[in-house]
Amino acid sequence: MSWKYQWLSGIAAIFLLLSLGIHETLADVNIIIRGTVIEPTCSVTGVDGNSQTEVDFGNVPLKAVGTVQAQRSLKMKVACDSAPVTLFVPLIMGC
Incomplete structure (x- = not known):
């Protein structure tokens, strides 16, 4: 082999080895x-x-x-630590 061919082969090998270390790997990771x-x-x-509170259903x-x-x-008034809320709750008389 000529020295020129050996030199070019060496340079190509160096670039090949350097390019292998440049790539990043992305992966999904579980976080707990x-x-x-x-x-x-x-x-x-x-x-x-x-x-x-009393609710008058009358004669049903x-x-x-x-x-x-x-x-x-x-x-009904529901007061929580986070925020006060007023609810309207429908009541249905049931068995």
């Missing part, structure tokens, strides 16, 4: 996060602040029990 989810403390009262026929005819709305 451990913690405790703490629900905010909430207090539920009527809109007027009373802890007991037996056939209407569990239907929309026996439904009444109830306003």
